[in-house]
Amino acid sequence: MKNLGILLSGRGSNFEAIARNIQAGTIPARIAVVISNKEDAAGLSRANEMGLKSLFLPSKGKDRETYDREVVASLKEYQVDLVCLAGFMRVLSPYFVRAFPGRILNIHPALLPAFPGLDAQKQALDYGVQFTGCTVHVVDEGVDTGPIIRQAVVPIEAGDTVESLSARILTEEHRIYSEAIRLMLSGRVRIEGRRATFEP
Ligand code: GAR
Numbered sequence: 001m002k003n004l005g006i007l008l009s010g011r012g013s014n015f016e017a018i019a020r021n022i023q024a025g026t027i028p029a030r031i032a033v034v035i036s037n038k039e040d041a042a043g044l045s046r047a048n049e050m051g052l053k054s055l056f057l058p059s060k061g062k063d064r065e066t067y068d069r070e071v072v073a074s075l076k077e078y079q080v081d082l083v084c085l086a087g088f089m090r091v092l093s094p095y096f097v098r099a100f101p102g103r104i105l106n107i108h109p110a111l112l113p114a115f116p117g118l119d120a121q122k123q124a125l126d127y128g129v130q131f132t133g134c135t136v137h138v139v140d141e142g143v144d145t146g147p148i149i150r151q152a153v154v155p156i157e158a159g160d161t162v163e164s165l166s167a168r169i170l171t172e173e174h175r176i177y178s179e180a181i182r183l184m185l186s187g188r189v190r191i192e193g194r195r196a197t198f199e200p
Contacts, residue, residue, distance in 0.1 A: 002185050003032035005080035007071070007088035012043015014086040014107055017174035018181065019050060027181055032078040035071060037090060053078065059090065068096040075100070082184055085139065086177070094141050102191065104139035105184065107177050109169045111135060111151055116144035121166045124156065131155050132165070134173045136180035138191065147196045149183060150176040 006015050015034065021027045034047035037059045047054035055074060059067045072095070075083060085092075085106040097104065110120035112135040115127070124132035133153040140146035152172035156165060183189055188199040 002029045002081040003079050004029050004181070005032055005075045005078060005083045006034045006043075006047070006086050007083065008034065008036050008041055008043040008086045009038045009089040010041050010043060010087050012041065012046055012086065013170060014173055014177050015043050015084075016046060018084065018086070018178055019047075019052075021178040027178055027185070029082070029181070029185055032080050033074060035074060037067075037088070043086070064091070065093045065095050068093040072096055072099045082181065083139075084177070084181065091143055092139060097139060097141050102138055103184075105136055105149065105177075105180060106139050106144070106146070107173050108135045108137065108144050109166065109173065111153065112137060112144055112148065119162075121169060122162050125160060125162060125165060129156065132169065134169050134176060136176055138196070147191045147194050149180040149189065149196055152176050 008015050018027065019031060022029060022031065031052050034044060034052050034054045036044040036056055039056045044054050044056060057070055057074065081103065083100050083104040085104065108120060110124055111133045115123040131153050133151055135148055136150045137148045138146040154169050154172055183198060190197050190199065
């Protein structure tokens with residue numbers, strides 16, 4: 001059984017969707033640890049209620065690599081095989097990325113490479129695109145740049161607000177994040193350059 005490590009900073013709905021799929025037996029893994037850089041993250045209390053190992057690791061006053069060394073040490077302590085960023089609002093240092101090469105996933109609420117960074121749903125609305133969506137990708141040393149494992153398209157509707165659009169994207173996030181984790185754990189993913197292919 002593979003060990004997942006979840007990193008989050010807020011609500012944690014993606015984490016909960018992953019946890020539900022594990023309970024339902026559709027992801028062959030266990031959540032070994034949930035780590036948050038925010039003490040008041042709702043996702044962290046949920047993890048606690050679910051009886052999962054949950055850790056608040058404060059980042060305040062620490063430089064990026066010092067903090068990342070603490071996080072990596074915890075992930076290693078809990079023997080994490082695959083790290084899942086689930087609304088973890090920090091950029092990872094090269095040290096972190098190299099500690100788990102090809103074994104960190106992130107979910108982003110846009111069709112990358114469009115609208116990386118913060119407020120992706122607002123960026124899409126402001127730009128006036130007719131379709132946006134979400135992306136699960138392997139984390140490399142850039143920001144939202146790694147090889148893409150899964151994407152889903154969400155049409156923008158007349159009268160959409162950041163809230164209404166974000167809610168429809170979130171439904172798709174919950175679906176594709178678990179699909180991507182399943183794929184990664186299956187060992188069927190081959191990554192050549194930027195391109196991921198899937199063995200049958
Ligand atoms: C999700 O929409 C996720 O895609 C986004 O934060 C939200 C977290 O929601 N992540 C990013 O914007 C990363 N750049 P959640 O805490 O309910 O899973």
